[in-house]
Amino acid sequence: MITDSLEARILAGLDDEQREVATTLTGPLCVLAGAGTGKTRAITHRMAYGVHSGLYKPQQVLAVTFTARAAAEMRTRLRDLGAGGVQARTFHAAALKQLQYFWPQTVGGPLPGLLDHKAQLIAEAARRLRLSTDRAAIRDVAAEIEWAKVSMLTPDSYVRAAAGRDAPAGFDLTTVSRIFQSYEDVKVDRNVIDFEDVLLIIVGILQEDPRVAATVRDQYRHFVVDEYQDVSPLQQRLLDLWLGERDELCVVGDASQTIYSFTGATSRHLLDFTHRFPGAQVVKLVRDYRSTPQVVNLANRILAARTAEGERLRNAPAWPAPLELIAQRESGxxxxxxxxxxxxxxxxxxxxxxxxxxxxxxxxxxxxxxxxxxxxxxxxxxxxxxxxxxxxxxxxERFFARREVRDAMLQLRAAARSVGTEPVPQVVRDILANLGYSAEPPSGGGATRERWESLAALVALADEMHANRTQEPDSIFTLQDFTVELEERAATQHAPKVQxxxxxxxxxxxxxxxxxxxxxxxxxxxxxxxxxxxxxxxxxxxxxxxxxxxxxxxxxxxxxxxxxxxxxxxxxxxxxxxDGLRPNTARDAAGPRTARPARRKVTGPAKCRVCGTLLGTGAERKMGRCGDCPATYDEVTFEALREWRKEAANEAGVPAFVVFTDATLVAIAEDKPPTLNRLATLPGVGPSKLERYGEAVLAVLAQSPEA
Structure with a gap:
């Protein structure tokens, strides 16, 4: 049974809405939390309150989020609240742990190796198909394959499902599908799986093996999902399988912070939560403790402007009513x-x-x-x-990969075996002094200053942890506790703040x-x-x-x-x-600017802009004039573009025409587009090449004689 003093400690400092979250321990709960409203505080205190009340067994609670840093931060807060047994992981980390446990009994043999990066295998997959790629193209194809897999698409189902999407790297959808299949074949040959496979395989096991599903559901009884607006269809499917027919689920999110749609994330699951769980309790966190009223006002206005636009636009895409934040800080x-x-x-x-x-x-x-x-x-x-x-x-460079940080961890680990009762922050300072730490930063910059900043970040972390872990009279914080925290942070790349x-x-x-x-x-x-x-x-x-x-x-x-x-x-x-937000400006009286297509629509046969003759070849259409008419570009500009194209092609290891054909280069030189939007209208400049080369092309044009 939870004690009054412990209850007071866990619920202390929570506002009314946060307290409602923390004390709502059963049934489906949807927390709509605006930026800076203390959502992590609310849900960690909810889990701690459930543990200390005896309603939750800590080992039966699984909290999932989207970054290792966020998961590590959640674990730290839970430990500080005396609920360190609660599992807080990313979706991938939780799925991988389950896959490692169940693979031997369901599939048999050793688990395939986990692929850190797709680039090398995608390059090999393209070579098998005799397709030319550069680093940028490989990156774009990798992102598209990741989108397909989290959308639970196969190479066969990809083409139909991706209709309307811009194909990456200038490839058509069928070619992307072929690379996708070739990539899957390369993985089989190498006996490796990627991060999306981890989720796909465990989903398959849970679907096909009732015993495994029952074991997982018996292990985890209560689920918390942070940043729920970023859940992909694949992650939602895994969550459904973890839950089974139960509804012990708390989700936290904000549709106005959905910024990863290109990876397959969708806020649909958050917005439809009460349709799936009609009896779900909904709590809105709108008190912003992070920002001043001036910042909050601007944030509210940027969303309200789109709401107003939606009321004027016909057939406008859905725009969920945003949470209107209420600033709690003093004016700034x-x-x-x-x-x-x-x-x-x-x-x-x-x-x-x-x-x-x-x-x-x-x-x-x-x-x-x-x-x-x-x-x-x-x-x-x-x-x-x-x-x-x-x-x-x-x-x-990752913080824990720095040499001075690795050396510091070694010395702290060694000292933890023999250190006395001296306060941890002072012990850390004494040990790191041997590596170059001092109370005052060194003058100047360079490597010496960077080394000091790394060590200072460890000292600051020791101070922070000591303050958090020794609030109660009988609490003890040891150097061993500190080294354990550092090792966990290193494993999850949860770096402390660096000056x-x-x-x-x-x-x-x-x-x-x-x-x-x-x-x-x-x-x-x-x-x-x-x-x-x-x-x-x-x-x-x-x-x-x-x-x-x-x-x-x-x-x-x-x-x-x-x-x-x-x-x-x-x-x-x-x-x-x-528009309408910066001083002395008002929104266009003609109404809001709407998205414009990246390409100019062709409404009839292309004609030469010089003599008016119909253009018969692709090269002529790209240039916008027939081959018999004189060029209208400046030779210096054209040669500068050719030189840039040569360097870009050499860097990527591809023929020059893969960057831009001569015809496209001529069209660019003649048109001299002043903006990316204008450049996008030229034949031969697709979205992928625009992103990859657009800024560089404009930089070359800016140096031309007439710029």
């Missing part, structure tokens, strides 16, 4: 909107503002620069380096937060991205910007540039999503 500065002359100027002004924040006492680890594509990071890396500001590129400004894509920023956030590159073609050519795709881009806005606690800066390079054409426009 208004978000700023800045237009810059070019990308270099934008990066420089961001670096200057970051320097001011640092001078005002904001920690570097509490500042982030977020962009739409990874290719945008270089300008900010250079600007921060020039300003002498340390940064970390999210997705770069340094974070550079990250908007997608990779999901689940994180900072005191100050700079959203950069907010121009048409980047936000929304140029290949978002349907209303559904544009809606997802809007949600992505919403996620970016809600990462900020206090300071929020939004910026864009009117030209790519210094002195280039100022033809960029700020993102349509900012």
């Amino acid at each position: 500065p208004e978000p700023t909107f800045t237009e810059c002359a070019d990308d270099e100027a934008e990066a420089a002004q961001v670096a200057g503002r970051i320097r001011k924040l640092l001078d005002d006492g904001v920690e570097a680890s509490q500042i982030a620069v977020l962009f739409r594509t990874n290719g945008q990071s270089e300008a900010y890396e250079q600007a921060l380096a020039t300003a002498g500001i340390g940064y970390q590129l999210r997705g770069g 340094g400004v974070t550079l990250a894509s908007l997608h990779s920023a999901k689940g994180l937060e900072w005191d100050a956030v700079f959203l950069v590159g907010l121009s048409e073609g980047l936000m929304p991205i140029s290949f978002a050519d349907t209303q559904e795709a544009v809606d997802e881009e809007r949600r992505l910007l919403y996620v970016g806005i809600t990462r900020a606690r206090v300071h929020l800066a939004l910026s864009w540039s009117t030209a790519r390079t210094p002195g280039g054409r100022a033809n960029r426009k700020p993102s349509r999503f900012l």
Whole structure:
């Protein structure tokens, strides 16, 4: 039976809605949780409350989420609440553990090896079919195969189901299907499986073997699913098999944060939850504890603008009513909107503002620069380096792979066997001092500063854990506890915070937060991205910007540039999503801009733009003129494009025509498209090549004599 003091501790600090979540321990429960509303706190306290009340056995509770970092964070919180026996894993980790256990008794023999990366095997699959590919094409095909598999499609069923999708890397759907099948054959030959296979195989075992299904259902009685808006059809099928006919399920999500549809994720399961479970209790968390009223107001307005558009648009795609957040923090500065002359100027002004924040006492680890594509990071890396500001590129070298971190873990592990009763934070400081840690950071930057920042992150983690684990009078936190935590974090890549400004894509920023956030590159073609050519795709881009806005606690800066390079054409426009939101602007009186198709529609026979003759060959149609008419391009521009194409082809290891044919290159040189949207209208420039080469082509054109 739960004690009054323990009940008070578990429920302390929860608001009314969070407390309702924490104390609703049975039956289906749907928690609609807006950004910054404390959803992780609510569900971890719910599981802890259920354990301490005796209603849950910790080993019979399974919480699943979508990243190893989120799962590790959940386990840490549960341990701090005295419910460390609860299983918190990603879908893949939970499925793999079950597969490793049941494989010998259901299939027999050793489990095939697990494939870390698909690229090498997809390249081999393409070679078997005598298809030419480069690294970008392999990446695109890998993503498409992953989408197909989480959508539970086979190579045979893929073509029909994928009708209407843009085929990756310029291949048609039938060719993608052939590569898909060849990839599956290569895996069989190598005796390996990929991450999607882990889920597919365990789903097959649970469907075909009632004994295994009964064992799993007996093991796990209560389920919690975080980020439920990101569940794929395959993950939902696995969850259904875990549940069986039961309804002991708690799901948490927010349809307005659905940003992974391209991977097969869908918010449909969250939105239809009460239809599947008519008696389900629904709790809405809308009190935003993360952001200031100014940030929350902008986030609400970016979603409300789409709601208003939907009321005006005929046959508009479904747009679920968003949660309207209510700010709980004190007032802060208004978000700023800045237009810059070019990308270099934008990066420089961001670096200057970051320097001011640092001078005002904001920690570097509490500042982030977020962009739409990874290719945008270089300008900010250079600007921060020039300003002498340390940064970390999210997705770069893994924290626990750094040499100083590995050395620190070895020494801490050795000391844990013999250390006395001295407080853990002081012991950690003493040990790491031998590796270069000091109370004050070294002057300057470079490798010495990076090494110190890694060690400082371990010290800060020791301080945080000591504070959390010694709240009760009889609680003990040992160095052994700390080393166990580090080893678990290393296994799941749950890195502690490192000093340094974070550079990250908007997608990779999901689940994180900072005191100050700079959203950069907010121009048409980047936000929304140029290949978002349907209303559904544009809606997802809007949600992505919403996620970016809600990462900020206090300071929020939004910026864009009117030209790519210094002195280039100022033809960029700020993102349509900012219409009516930035100062002194109003939404277009003619109504909202809708998604435009990436290609120009051909309504009749193509004619030469010079003499009007019907064009008879594909090459002539690509150039837009017949072969007898004189070229209208500048020779310097054309040669610059040819030189760029040669370098791109050499880097990819493919013939030059695979990048762009001569006819397409001529069309580009003659048209000189100023934007990605304009480039997309030229024959021979499909969505895949636009994403892969578009920015580089515009950069070449920007250097042309007439630019």
